[in-house]
Amino acid sequence: MSYNTIIYEVADGILTLTLNRPESLNAFNREMLTEMLDACDRADADDEIKAIIVTGAGRAFCAGADLASGGDTFNADAREDRESGLQPDGGGLLTLRLHKLNKPIIAAINGAAVGVGVTMTLAMDIRIAADVAKFGFVFARRGIVPEACSSYFLPRVVGISQALEWCYSGRVFPAEEALQGRLVKSLHPKEDLLAQARQLAAEIRDNTAPVSVALIRHMMWRMLDAEHPMDAHKIDSRGIYHRGRSADAREGVQSFLEKRPAEFSLNVSSDMPEYFPWWEEREFS
DSSP states (O other): OOOSSEEEEEETTEEEEEEOOGGGTTOBOHHHHHHHHHHHHHHHHOTTOOEEEEEESTTOSBOSBOOTTGGGTTOGGGOTTSOSSOOOOHHHHHHHHHHHOSSOEEEEEOSOEETHHHHGGGGSSEEEEETTOEEEOOGGGGTSOOOTTHHHHHHHHHOHHHHHHHHHHOOEEEHHHHHHTTSSSEEEOGGGHHHHHHHHHHHHHHHSOHHHHHHHHHHHHHGGGOSSHHHHHHHHHHHHHHHHTSHHHHHHHHHHHTTSOOOOOOOTTTOOOTTOSOSOOOOOO
16 A cells, blocks of 8 residues: 555664655544554564654644544534544544554654644553644544543543643643653654654664563553453463463573573564453444
């Protein structure tokens, strides 16, 4: 699939996905959704990719939904390019796909991240931002509600009180407030942002077993709403048992004892343990 709204670049085992509609501040539309979903599938199938970075072209990361349809932007029943009646939210389709990823994903937020431009990042694992970036959960000011599964993700990332204050007010706030509110991990000069993201990605690429990273990603995210620590104990025990017998585990210990870099041989596409995926599938209805 060729892409019109994103750039897909792989270098040294790291995929950089760049939202690429700079003339509209990378506003999110149906084409971008389709291309991002395809890029996720493509990345998961490519064992050469060890980590993913998402950033934006030009001044913005993503300024939110494309408002070209004016007042009917969010009215599916009035839009010729959409079916009428209840439809899955496009931002939610993206965050649900990000939630399923088997690769670690870093948001390098280079500029404005508003509406879906910020909610899409909540399903990413690490968010870093340029010190000039701005953020806004502006939905109440547009007469709608938060989307992209953000009522699930945002309170888990920043806590319920902070999530509600940002969503109630709908105000746009600076990068320093995003850092203080734990929305982002760190701030950087814009010109240094991608280098910092690549450094994080390279740390993962160079030192860890891809299958272990994939399992850790799903374990951490899916235990956020576990009812009891026993749920974690059960999945931890499965992981230790199956991975403990693997070639990766032998290599991890031997490389440490021999004081050399590890060379992990198992692939996410073909060597996930037999209990994966362990969670129940859920579909929109």
